[in-house]
Amino acid sequence: xxLELLPWVLAGVLATILCFLxxxxxxxxxxxxxxxxxxxxxxxxRLTQSTFLLSExxxxxxxxxxxxxxxxxxxxxxxxxxxxxxxxxxxxDIEITSLRxxxxxxxxDCNDGKPLNEGxxxxxxxxxxxxxxxxxxxxxxxxxxxxxxxxxHSPSFLSRANLPTNSLCASMGLKTPVYTPILVPHxxxxxSSARVPLGVSVLHTPxxxxxxxxxxxxxxxxxxxxxxxxxxxxxxxxxxxxxxAWMASMQYLIDFVRAENDGDDGFGGRGGEVLINxxxxxxCRPALEVLKSAKEFMEDVIGGREPVRERLCRREEVNVRxxxxxxxxxxRCPERLVLEAREVxxx
Ligand SMILES: [Zn+2]
Numbered sequence: 001x002x003l004e005l006l007p008w009v010l011a012g013v014l015a016t017i018l019c020f021l022x023x024x025x026x027x028x029x030x031x032x033x034x035x036x037x038x039x040x041x042x043x044x045x046r047l048t049q050s051t052f053l054l055s056e057x058x059x060x061x062x063x064x065x066x067x068x069x070x071x072x073x074x075x076x077x078x079x080x081x082x083x084x085x086x087x088x089x090x091x092x093d094i095e096i097t098s099l100r101x102x103x104x105x106x107x108x109d110c111n112d113g114k115p116l117n118e119g120x121x122x123x124x125x126x127x128x129x130x131x132x133x134x135x136x137x138x139x140x141x142x143x144x145x146x147x148x149x150x151x152x153h154s155p156s157f158l159s160r161a162n163l164p165t166n167s168l169c170a171s172m173g174l175k176t177p178v179y180t181p182i183l184v185p186h187x188x189x190x191x192s193s194a195r196v197p198l199g200v201s202v203l204h205t206p207x208x209x210x211x212x213x214x215x216x217x218x219x220x221x222x223x224x225x226x227x228x229x230x231x232x233x234x235x236x237x238x239x240x241x242x243x244x245a246w247m248a249s250m251q252y253l254i255d256f257v258r259a260e261n262d263g264d265d266g267f268g269g270r271g272g273e274v275l276i277n278x279x280x281x282x283x284c285r286p287a288l289e290v291l292k293s294a295k296e297f298m299e300d301v302i303g304g305r306e307p308v309r310e311r312l313c314r315r316e317e318v319n320v321r322x323x324x325x326x327x328x329x330x331x332r333c334p335e336r337l338v339l340e341a342r343e344v345x346x347x
Contacts, residue, residue: 003315005341006115006121006329010145012125013109014023014153016066018292019045025172029201030322033279038095038096038105038255038307039091039093039094039095039096039097040094040096040097040102040106040107041056041057041058041059041089041091041094041097041111042054042055042056042057042067042084042087042096042099042102043055043057043109043245043328044108044110044111044116044122045283046110047068047222047277047283047284048220049070049150049220050070050071050072050220051067051068051069051070051110051217051222052068052071052108052116052222053066053067053069053277053283054066054067054068054069054070054084054099054102054103054112054217055067055098056085056087058089058090058094059085059087059088059089060085060088060089060248061082061085061088061132061133061134061172063085063134063262063280064280064293065082065135065280066082066277066278066279066281066283067082067084067099067138068080068082068277069081069082069103069116070198070199070200070225070308071078071116071122072122072192072198072199072218072249073122074196074236075084075122075123075191075192075194075196075197075198076121076122076123076192077122077123077125077137077196077270077278077297078103078116078122078123078124078193079125079126079127079190079198079200080099080103080124080125080127080142081127081129081130081137081224082127082135082136082226083099083128083135083137083139083142083281084099084127084134084135084137084138085124085133085134086137086138086177086262087098087099087136090136090158091293092200094340095118096243098138098141098294099138100120100142100143102125103115103117103194104115104116104117104118104119105121109161112321115328117170117212118339120301121241122299123146123147123192123195124142124145124147124199125146125149125166125190125191125192126142126146126148126149127148127150127190127213127215128148128150128181128211129174129212129213129214129215129224129225129226129227129279130208130209130211130212130213130226130227131150131157131158131163131166131167131209131211132167132168132209132227132238133169134166134175134177135226135227135279136167136177137174137177137259138177139177139179140177140178141196142174142179142316143177143178143180145194147182148179148180148181148182148183149182149184149188149190150163150181150183150184150201150211150213151183151184151186151204151206151210151211151212152183153186153204153206153210153213153338154184154206154210154211155207157210157211157240158181158183158211159160163176164176166209166240167334168208168284171315174280183316184202184206185202185274186202186203186204187201187202187203188201188202190202190215191199194334197316199218199219200215200216200217200218201215201216201218202214202215203215203216203251203253203256204249205225205226205228205252205253206245206246206249206305207228207237207241207242207243207247207248207249207250208226208227208228208235208236208237208241208246209227209238209241209247210240210242210245212226212227212249213226214226214228216256216260216274220279220292221272221273221274221275222274222275223253223257223274223275223276223277223287224277224278225253225276225277225278225279226278227278227279227280227334228246228250228253228278228281229247229250229278229282229289229290229291229294229329230279230281230282231281231282231285231290231294231328231329232282232328232330233280233281233330233331234321234323234330234331234332235294235330235331235332236240236329236332236333237332237333237334237337239314239315239317239334239336241297241333241334242331242337242340242343243302243318243337243338243339243340244340244341244344247295247298247302250291250294251295253287253291254288254291254295257274257287257288257291258288259316260274260337261273261274261288271289273285273286273288273290274286274287276291278292280304281342293328293329293331297324297329298331299330300324301322301331301338302338302342302345304340304342306322306324307322308320308321308322309321309322309323311335314334317334317335317336318334318335318336319332319333319335320333320334320335321335321336326340
């Protein structure tokens with residue numbers, strides 16, 4: 001009997017030893033300074049010499065927005081691309097939920113042990129890639145003293161009267177943030193309030209929403225596209241979106257990036273490949289390949305070569321879901337937008 005139990009006893013002892021080793025290793029991974037660092041709703045990764053990715057990693061809406069920050073000491077300014085969900089987190093132990101406080105107070109190892117904008121000494125310039133709630137819920141923190149920029153493509157879409165609906169704040173039961181954006185044209189060069197360039201230009205890329213925009217940084221070859229697309233997470237269109245407009249915007253970006261990869265689009269970029277950064281997933285990936293592949297997936301959807309995986313009702317409209325084999329690209333949108341794009345293609 002005892003002999004029969006021996007393998008189980010040995011397995012139990014082995015499991016205990018493995019568990020002990022695993023958890024002791026985990027402990028060793030915790031930084032020694034953990035007690036001194038307040039727990040924040042954001043995590044930062046340095047992407048380039050000037051640019052940082054702030055991930056709002058545990059938000060109550062499960063949006064996990066990616067906020068990009070570019071520090072421009074020569075202009076005494078700091079550019080913020082989107083402001084996330086306002087720090088609303090599922091974790092009750094989080095001490096810092098304000099994006100602005102995080103940027104001004106929290107010392108970061110990846111920034112030589114300093115906050116990104118210590119004491120708020122640099123001016124903020126904030127750009128909304130578009131007005132959806134998960135990109136603007138932090139805007140009020142900057143509304144009183146900072147330049148906030150948005151696309152001028154469709155001013156009525158961003159009007160005070162329409163923002164609660166178009167930001168999705170109304171359908172989510174959220175208070176719509178109050179801020180007054182400066183609406184800027186296509187190919188607008190972003191500057192500080194003293195008109196010092198920040199080295200980044202706005203490109204109008206309507207489709208996901210009429211106000212969707214991209215930003216391009218030629219010196220660092222970085223393209224920021226908001227919610228126009230991403231890999232692995234579904235590309236989503238609300239009822240205010242347009243696949244027809246999206247296809248034109250993606251073709252524009254493909255041509256733009258191809259020219260910039262060749263170093264010849266008038267933005268004065270240096271050699272090297274443009275990298276794409278998106279609003280929820282996808283960071284520093286080759287822009288041309290990602291854009292072309294996303295557009296090809298959408299062409300397959302419009303051409304009827306992708307099967308509808310799911311039908312669901314959202315905001316009183318039939319929505320459809322498509323998922324590419326392998327899961328790289330997926331789409332969720334009102335079926336009406338696919339049918340519209342199909343009609344345009346057939347004309
Ligand atoms: Zn969006």
